Amino acid sequence: MKHRRIPGILDVFKVSQPDEIRAVSLDARADRQFNSRCPVVNGIVLGKLLAALSYAGRRFPTLSPRGDSQRASDQNALWKRLNATAAVARLGSEDLENLGQWIKRPSTESALGVLVQQAIGRLFVSSYEADVESWEAALTLDGARKKKGVFKTIAWTLTKRVPRAKALLAQKVNGDLAGIHGTGIAIHNIVKGFLVMQGLYVDISQRQQLTPEQVAEQCLFAPPALLRQATSDGEIAGCPFKKGALFLLELSEANKQANTRDLVFLDQSWSRCPADQWVPALFEGVWRRAVAPSHLGQ
Numbered sequence: 001m002k003h004r005r006i007p008g009i010l011d012v013f014k015v016s017q018p019d020e021i022r023a024v025s026l027d028a029r030a031d032r033q034f035n036s037r038c039p040v041v042n043g044i045v046l047g048k049l050l051a052a053l054s055y056a057g058r059r060f061p062t063l064s065p066r067g068d069s070q071r072a073s074d075q076n077a078l079w080k081r082l083n084a085t086a087a088v089a090r091l092g093s094e095d096l097e098n099l100g101q102w103i104k105r106p107s108t109e110s111a112l113g114v115l116v117q118q119a120i121g122r123l124f125v126s127s128y129e130a131d132v133e134s135w136e137a138a139l140t141l142d143g144a145r146k147k148k149g150v151f152k153t154i155a156w157t158l159t160k161r162v163p164r165a166k167a168l169l170a171q172k173v174n175g176d177l178a179g180i181h182g183t184g185i186a187i188h189n190i191v192k193g194f195l196v197m198q199g200l201y202v203d204i205s206q207r208q209q210l211t212p213e214q215v216a217e218q219c220l221f222a223p224p225a226l227l228r229q230a231t232s233d234g235e236i237a238g239c240p241f242k243k244g245a246l247f248l249l250e251l252s253e254a255n256k257q258a259n260t261r262d263l264v265f266l267d268q269s270w271s272r273c274p275a276d277q278w279v280p281a282l283f284e285g286v287w288r289r290a291v292a293p294s295h296l297g298q
Contacts, residue, residue: 036244086281092288100289124179137165193219212284222251
């Protein structure tokens with residue numbers, strides 16, 4: 001772990017080694033309570049993150065703490081529901097035909113984003129209809145988590161761009177926080193995966209040789225990074241830390257190494273993504289649609 005500390009100003013650990021990420025993600029002292037706003041820079045970072053990833057005064061599930069019983073119950077219920085849906089998606093259900101068609105004859109990334117958003121949205125509202133406006137809202141939420149120039153930050157603040165984007169996405173899923181996160185945040189790595197899939201499809205040898213399971217594995221991407229905060233003084237992986245220290249888990253960087261499949265969804269952790277089976281199933285099902293025998297050679 002790389003530690004940067006300036007007393008009273010900054011206290012952050014950058015964690016990019018797989019074993020260290022696993023250790024931090026499992027340690028009960030590294031949580032998502034985010035109660036401490038000290039040191040100063042830590043507080044600023046947390047303030048921006050919580051503002052971006054919350055709605056109507058409630059944090060998205062991905063920022064709720066380990067000990068939140070409602071979070072745990074909702075997470076488990078969603079996991080079971082998505083797993084049941086995954087069994088159908090994996091076989092290439094008919095509702096994935098439009099995504100299969102995009103893989104064969106791609107148009108714009110925006111068009112892909114709309115299709116993926118609709119597939120995710122219908123996990124929460126069966127009649128969900130995505131459009132360019134809702135996809136742009138998802139791009140806004142993604143941008144809210146990243147560094148922006150001063151003028152862009154001012155413009156977004158004055159126009160209330162982020163609150164308006166969240167309100168639009170919330171309206172489409174009846175205020176379901178997991179639905180807002182899925183259609184506004186998690187969606188971007190899935191879109192990235194389909195762009196990889198399209199590249200595999202145009203390679204005739206890959207198209208004919210790869211199994212749906214192999215394709216899905218190549219299309220999975222870990223989130224760029226996650227945050228945890230120390231709830232007490234302690235030590236992890238030989239690194240002592242102080243209460244309030246932030247741990248930046250650089251999942252995407254760590255996922256470049258071998259044998260790190262578990263980091264994509266943190267599926268060994270209490271904070272495991274409920275879509276850890278549904279997302280691979282979605283990729284498998286769309287690939288099956290794209291390479292169905294009647295379409296080979298097209």
